[in-house]
Amino acid sequence: HKPLYKDANFPTDAEGRTYHLGTREGEVAPRILSVGSVARAQLLSSLLDPPAPGKQHFQRISSRGFLTITGRFEGAPVSIVSTHMGMPNMDFVVRENRAVVRGQIAIVRLGTCGAVQRPAKLGDLLVASHGSIAVRRDPDYWSMLEMDEHQPSALTANGSGSSNGHAANGHAAAVAQPNLCFVEGPSAPAGRRPYAVSLPVRSDPGLASILVEEAAAVVGPGRVVQGLNASADSFYSSQGRTGSLFDDGNEGLLGGLAAQHPDLVSLEMETFQLLDLARCSRGSIRATGMCVALAERYSNDFLEYSKLEALEIAGGTAALRALKRVPLVGPSAEELSEAA
Numbered sequence: 001h002k003p004l005y006k007d008a009n010f011p012t013d014a015e016g017r018t019y020h021l022g023t024r025e026g027e028v029a030p031r032i033l034s035v036g037s038v039a040r041a042q043l044l045s046s047l048l049d050p051p052a053p054g055k056q057h058f059q060r061i062s063s064r065g066f067l068t069i070t071g072r073f074e075g076a077p078v079s080i081v082s083t084h085m086g087m088p089n090m091d092f093v094v095r096e097n098r099a100v101v102r103g104q105i106a107i108v109r110l111g112t113c114g115a116v117q118r119p120a121k122l123g124d125l126l127v128a129s130h131g132s133i134a135v136r137r138d139p140d141y142w143s144m145l146e147m148d149e150h151q152p153s154a155l156t157a158n159g160s161g162s163s164n165g166h167a168a169n170g171h172a173a174a175v176a177q178p179n180l181c182f183v184e185g186p187s188a189p190a191g192r193r194p195y196a197v198s199l200p201v202r203s204d205p206g207l208a209s210i211l212v213e214e215a216a217a218v219v220g221p222g223r224v225v226q227g228l229n230a231s232a233d234s235f236y237s238s239q240g241r242t243g244s245l246f247d248d249g250n251e252g253l254l255g256g257l258a259a260q261h262p263d264l265v266s267l268e269m270e271t272f273q274l275l276d277l278a279r280c281s282r283g284s285i286r287a288t289g290m291c292v293a294l295a296e297r298y299s300n301d302f303l304e305y306s307k308l309e310a311l312e313i314a315g316g317t318a319a320l321r322a323l324k325r326v327p328l329v330g331p332s333a334e335e336l337s338e339a340a
């Protein structure tokens with residue numbers, strides 16, 4: 001049977017369940033571990049305290065495939081939520097969990113990532129202590145190339161069009177945007193920016209430093225690297241992966257990001273959205289992220305998959321310990337009286 005939703009602004013069903021995650025108040029703990037896959041959520045649920053005899057951990061898989069597991073970790077109520085991939089999915093996870101828990105909440109993301117530059121190396125735990133930037137592909141860059149090809153004089157300041165879509169120069173105000181361009185040299189049409197790079201958004205400093213301590217206690221301090229994260233809107237183009245099948249204009253992207261941010265260590269797809277929403281949550285969300293370095297972008301090495309599970313367990317243990325330790329402000333008297 002299909003649930004009936006009310007309130008197009010923030011849809012919930014008759015039982016108060018959210019539209020994408022399918023959970024309601026009482027089913028999610030204020031301390032949340034967000035992981036990229038259902039398999040990782042299931043694996044890390046083995047770290048939870050065993051349920052009382054004859055009971056099971058709360059588990060709900062939504063119609064959209066988001067799995068929520070709620071139990072206790074060393075006595076503290078926690079939820080593990082599979083988030084899938086990309087910033088829109090992190091948006092669902094943050095907003096819909098925020099809506100079903102009273103009081104302040106803490107969210108730690110445990111993901112996988114590419115290691116951008118040394119000292120980050122394969123298998124390390126990279127903590128976004130310096131926050132995150134976002135890297136987004138700007139489709140207008142290619143639209144402008146197309147428009148330029150069809151109406152060269154309409155878009156160029158000097159009336160000279162481009163014959164190959166990549167050689168025009170002197171572009172007019174239509175292309176003046178405040179974002180950054182990392183494509184340099186003769187193939188970069190002047191003033192055109194294929195990738196927009198945001199300003200950094202910070203991690204919760206207290207939560208990040210507890211997470212670093214716990215990660216170092218699990219894997220040793222030499223395997224934990226703190227720095228800036230970048231979340232991209234693609235695994236491929238906006239992470240600087242190149243190939244001949246698409247014109248991505250990204251040859252200089254990775255080098256440009258590293259040069260512009262010497263503390264950049266990790267490149268993945270969700271942390272920025274988590275930190276941005278926490279920053280906008282009127283103080284109601286404490287958040288940070290940590291990733292297992294799965295790929296070394298500077299050497300082109302990729303972690304052996306057989307080694308990943310142990311690293312996920314190590315990172316998950318550290319993240320759950322940090323979540324347990326982080327102080328949270330409980331629900332206000334107002335919230336409690338609303339609930340009554």
Ligand code: R1P
Pocket residue numbers: 035036037084085086110111112113235268269270
């Ligand atoms: C891409 O393969 C996925 O892996 C990384 C990226 O952020 C993206 O979601 O994280 P997860 O392993 O948490 O999914």
Ligand code: URA
Pocket residue numbers: 112113114115235239267268269294295
């Ligand atoms: N996840 C990403 O998003 N990028 C990588 O390089 C590895 C994992």
